[in-house]
Amino acid sequence: MANGSAFTTPPPVVLDHTARLNKPIHEERHLKVICIGAGASGLLLAYKLQRSFNNFDLTLYEKNDDIGGTWYENKYPGCACDVAAHTYTWSFEPNKNWSSVYAGAAEIYQYFKDFAKKYDLEKYAKFSHRVSKAAWNAQRGGWDVEVTNMKDGTVIQDYCDMLVNAGGLLNTWRWPDIPGLNDYKGKLLHTAHWDTSVDLNGKHVGLIGNGSSGIQVLPAIHDQASKITTFIRSPTWVSPVQAQEQHVYSEDERRVFAEDPTALLKYRKELEAGFSALWPMFIADSEVQKATFGGMTMMMKDKLRNEGLEDLVIPQWAVGCRRITPGVEVEVVFGEIQKITEKGCVGGDGKEHPVDVLICATGFDTSYRPRFPIIGPSGQALSDVWAEEAKSYLGIAAHGYPNYFMIGGPNSPVGNGPVLAALEAQADYMLKLMDRWQTENIHSVQPKYEAVEDFVEHRDKFMKGTVWDQECRSWYKNNSASGKVTVLWTGSTLHYLEAISQPRFDDWDFKYSGNRFAYLGNGYSQTEMDSTSDWAYYIRNEDDSPFLGRAKRLKAVNQAGKTEKVETSQVKVL
Incomplete structure (x- = not known):
């Protein structure tokens, strides 16, 4: 029976060769999973385990006092989804x-809250509990996990067969590395750690950063602050409109969504297909990129109408090298901030700019280095192994760390097209491996070293032809200008869905407890163990089985020939 208790973990069931001889083929053993985080990805894992598995125990350790992850934590003014909200839902x-098209953070949080309530997922969560260490236990073939109670500081020892890190990429926020930050005497804020009690009315506000959060907060506080000074280190592409323009849905539109599932599905598919059609823009020399570059340049010049500003604001690198941000910026101080003083910032112009409130929209640590020790069989912490570069197997796992999986790990498609569909595919992939573990006498599973190295080699070669490899500072490259692209996938989201639709088991190293064929058991099938099942289920009037060839199987899945043709050249990019 599945349950959410972290403190009633049963002892591991050791199904050795002798024990399995008395059981039918594929007898399920108990599966204990610990998931780090109860944000969107953690809830997804809980839903899929609950839907597809029996005889499991799951605990979601969440450091906050509620579900939601980044959508619970980020409360800065103007915080919203920067993709159409109808594409930011689970596929099902x-x-x-x-x-509206671009829903606010509170609405997105409520979506995941409602999702958790509908499927009773919060029963798996232990709130205000932070995983502080995990160490591989070779004898038991699982993970010893240390958990800290955030309220009283007590430490709990737990154990799991499978450890899943769903802590999220944009989770560890960081202050800017600028001299004098601690000298500032005014109110210091970070967009990812917002103090909702701060009153900005009548204040002179300084804003550091021109990424997504900075561009979102700027118009949201415009009518409150008496003056806003933004400090911009480098140019960025700022779009007056997005691929889908902002639009507040009317009562009639929302009534159609509520009452006509077919119409809603059609609208969602159109948005999703249009999002996927943007992929050619990220190929450096594509016609779509060239057209987008020209169109964006003209739009920004039309807004700025100042040749001096144009040279400072409009980038020379390709559109998409860093994430595109909606909005138009005014009244800025250009150049690297030299230092922060008690009163404000000394900007690139060499002048001190006093401000009452200083907002840092300076992003997150995107190095993928775990925030706590994850100690593998070698005794090395994953954070040390990834000190220079995060190397994963298709964004899902790391060599040297058995029975350890990640949702949204390095080189996942988080900026290549629709995001949540890719996270679903990752959850499906790791659950397929867990299914094998549960129904066979597998001790541990991890990606092979050579498989990871081959993928990283392919990644580096592929990225040379993309806009992401160009000289622009981006969190796609761990906030560097010229580092390796460790965040993004080597293709479109649709490409990723096909790439991981089925595990390549030859890329994985399976270690068994005893004879690998012990799972064959006593000669009886699971079907014969259930007298209510159809013992002749394979007899039928026609062949309705899935196609065995990849091409035909894919056409059946994506309904080729049954939908309208998507013309990428006609897609409205911006």
């Missing part, structure tokens, strides 16, 4: 109630 769980 539409939301009929989005208020």
Whole structure:
């Protein structure tokens, strides 16, 4: 029976060769999973385990006092989704109630809260509990996990067969590395750690950063602050409109979404297909990129109408090298901030700019280095192994760390097209491996060293032809200008879905407890163990089985020939 208790973990069931001889083929053993985080990805894992598995125990350790992850934590003014909200839902769980195309953070949090309530997922969560260490236990073939109670500081010892890190990429926020930050005497804020009690009315506000959060907060506080000074280190592409323009849904539109599932599905598919059609823009020399570059340059010049500003603001690198941000910036101080003083910032112009409130929209640590020790069989912490570069197997696992999986790990498609569909595919992939573990006498499983190295080699070669490899500072490259692209996938989201639709088991190293064929058991099938099942289920009037060839199987899945043709050259990019 599945349950959410972290403190009633049963002892591991050791199904050795002798024990399995008395059981039918594929007899399930108990599976204990610990998931780090109860944000969107953690809830997804809980849903899929609950839907597809029996005889498991799951605990979601969440450092906050509620679900939601980044959408619970980020409360800065203007915080919103920068993709169309109807594309920011699970594929199987539409939301009929989005208020607008680009929904605010509170609405997105409520979507995941409602998702958790609908499927009773919070029963798996232990709130205000932070995983502080995990160490591989070779004898038991699992992970010894140390958990800290955030309220009283007590430490709990737990154990799991499978450890899943769903802590999220944009989770560890960071202050800017600028001299004098601690000298500032005014109110210091970070967009990812917002103090909602701060009153900005009548204040002179300084804003550091021109990424997504900075561009979102700027118009949201415009009517409150008496003056806003933004400090911009480098140019960025700022779009007056997005691929889908902002639009507040009318009561009639929302009524159609609520009452006509077919119409809602059609609308969602159109948005999703249009999002995927943007992929050619990220190929450096593509016609779509060239057209987008020209169009964006003209739009920004039309807004700026100042040749001096144009040279400072409009980038020379390709559109998409760093994430595109909606909005137009005014009244800025250009150049690297030299230092922060008690009163404000000394900007690139060499002048001190006093401000009452200083907002740092300076992003997150995107190195993928775990925030706590994850100690593998070698005794090395994953954070040390990844000190210079995060190397994963298809964004899902790391060599040297058995029975350890990641949702949204290095080189996942988080900026290549629709995001949540890719996270679903990752969850499906790791659950397929867990299914094998549960029904065979597998001790541990991890990606082979050579498989990871081959993928990294392919990644580095592929990225040379993309806009992401160009000289622009981006969190796609761990906030560097010329580092390796360790965040993004080597293709479109649709490409990723096909790449991981089925595990390549030859890329994985399986270690067994005893004879690998012990799972064959006593000669009986699981079907014969259930007298209510159809013992002749394979007899039928026609062949309705899935196609065995990849091409035909894919056409059946993506309904080729049954939908309207997507013309990428006609897609409105911006």
